[in-house]
Amino acid sequence: MKIAITGGTGFVGSELTKLLQQQGHEIFILTRKKSYSAKGIHYIQWLTKNAKPEEHLQNIDAFVNLAGTSLNEGRWTAERKKDIYESRMVATKEVLRIIRVLDEKPKVLVNASAIGIYPSSKAATYTESSRQVAKDYLGKTVMHWEYEAKKAEKFGVRVAMARFGVILGKDAGALPLMGLPYKLFVGGTVGSGSQWVSWIHIKDVASALCFAVENDRFIGPFNVTAPNPVRMKQVGEIIAATLNRPHWFPAPSILLKLALGEKSQLVLEGQQVLPKVLLAEKFHFEYSTLNTALENLYA
Template identity: 60%
Template structure:
């Protein structure tokens, strides 16, 4: 297949690109740089003045939209929140515009999303059927993100919305900053420790996206989380066990709020999210358990 990826040079994009290339697919990565062809990958310029990516994507079978400013890049100032929101909306609307211009439409759009659309809770367990979404900053951002992606359905394109949990990887995502206290021998429970962390190994993220491309029954939201969520206390203890460090110095919630501001919700609040759609389609998680995932990463 010919597959276009926005955000293809990012954390998830790199893993996905490797997986797709290993399976013999032709990759087109949307970039702000000039169009080029390197290492078997077509780089297609977009989101810049005069760019006409649709002219280079006339035979695309699938599009994966991963573009958006990272949630982990510093405090959520007013400027940063605007960048988080607008980067996702602009990229998604441009994806839809490109598809409108293509004589031959791709069969599927897999659009990134997030479990932040579900309300924080220590007692609820969320599947894709839950639709009483939260209205905080993350909830509104994810809701609008998905709403814009769904515009592609009017073009008879199958739209699959990949609601990512906390993605674990060696060099990027949330994990490196969570490991730092343990490396310094001061790791411990963050906040109450009861908040849920719906995590997933980055390799399983790439595999789930590929699965959604090839499985025609997946449309609408599908949770991209491991089947065994954990609370923050157990998450920290597992990190300590795998690293051979102590889990002993708690970090109170007010300290995290002082340090991170509104961004602290990423570690102080959470949701228990089940990958019900993937499980019903018999998706095989390579890393269903946290200890195995961390052992592979670390």
Template identity: 60%
Template sequence: MKIVIAGGSGFIGNKLSNLFISEGHEVSILTRKEKSTAKDVSYVKWLNNGATPEKELENIDVFINLAGVSINDGRWSEKHQKQIYDSRMEATDELLRIISKLPKKPAVFINASAIGIYPVSLDNEYTEASIYTPNDFLGRTVDDWEKKAKLVGQYGTRTVFMRFGVVLGDDGGALPLMVLPYKLFAGGTVGSGKQWVSWIHVADVVRAIAFAVKNNNLNGPVNITSPNPVNMRDFGKTIGVVLSRPHWFPAPSLLMKVALGQKSKLVLEGQKVLPKVLLKEGFEFSFPTLEKALKDLLG
């Protein structure tokens, strides 16, 4: 297959590109910067004045959109929130424009999304069939993002919204910061400890995206989370067990709010999200439990 990835050089995109290349697919990565085409991957400029990526993309089978300013970087100031929102809208608009210019439309469009679309809750359990109303910055951002990406359906392209949970990796994502206090023998419960962490190993994220590309039954929202979410207290305790470090210094909610501002919601609040669609379609997780995932990443 010929596969185009926007955001293909990032934390998830780099691993995804390597997987597709190993399977013998042709991969093109959309980039703002000038890069020389390598042996296994081609780079195509986009989102620059005068860039016409559609002229370099022919007979593409799959478009994957992972582009957007990271929600993990920087404090959630009004300016940063605007960057998070605008970067997702801009990238998706440009992908829609590119696809509109192609004589042959892609069979599949995979758009990154997030479980932040579901309202935070200690009691609710969310699946792809849940009824909800996005009620905060992240929820409304994801909702608008999915609505825009859905427009690609006008071309008869199967569209999947990959709602990522907390992605765990040893070279990016949230885990390195979560682990640091334990390495300094200062780890402990964050906030109340009751908030849900719907996590997933980055290797399973990459495999799930590839699964969605090949599985024609997948359409619309797909939760990309482990089947075994845990609360924050148990998450911290498991880090302590895996690293053989104590779990005793609590991080009060007020301290986290002062340190992180509105972004503190990412660690102080959460939602229990289950990957019902993936399980129904027979996807097998390599790392279904947190302990197994952390042993692999921190071992």
């Protein structure tokens, strides 16, 4: 297949590109740099003056839209929040424009999303059929992002929204920051410890995206989380055990709120989210428990 990826050089995009290449697909990564090809990948300029990516994307079979400013980097100032929101809207609108002008439309658009669309809760369990939507900044951002992506349906394109959980990778994602205190022998429970962490290994993220591209039954949202979410206290205990470090210095909520501001909700609040769609379609999770995921990432 010919597959176009936005955000293809980022954390998730890089892992997805590697997997798609291994499977023999032809990859087109949209970038702000000038168009060129290297190591079997076509880099196509977009979102710059006079760029016409559609000229290089005829007969594309699938789009995977991962573009957007990272939630994890920097403090959530008003300017940063505006950039997080607008980067997603601008990229998705441009994907829609490209699809609109292509003579041959892609069969599918798999658009990134996030479980932040669900309200924080220590008691509720969410699946793709849950209708509750968080009223906070993150919930509204994700809701608008998905609404924009769904507009591709009017061009006859199948649209699937990958609601990412807390993605764990060896050198990127949430794990390096979560594991650092333990490596320094000062790790402990973050906040109350009772908040849910709906996590997933980066390799399973890439596999799930491929699965959604190839499976025509993926329409609408699907949760990209491991089937066994855990509470934050357990996350810390498993990190400590895997690294053979103590688990004793708590990080009080008030200190995290002072240090991180509104972004502290990413670690102090959470949701128990289950991947009902992936499980129903018999998707194989290589890392279904946090123990096996961390053993692999810390190997």
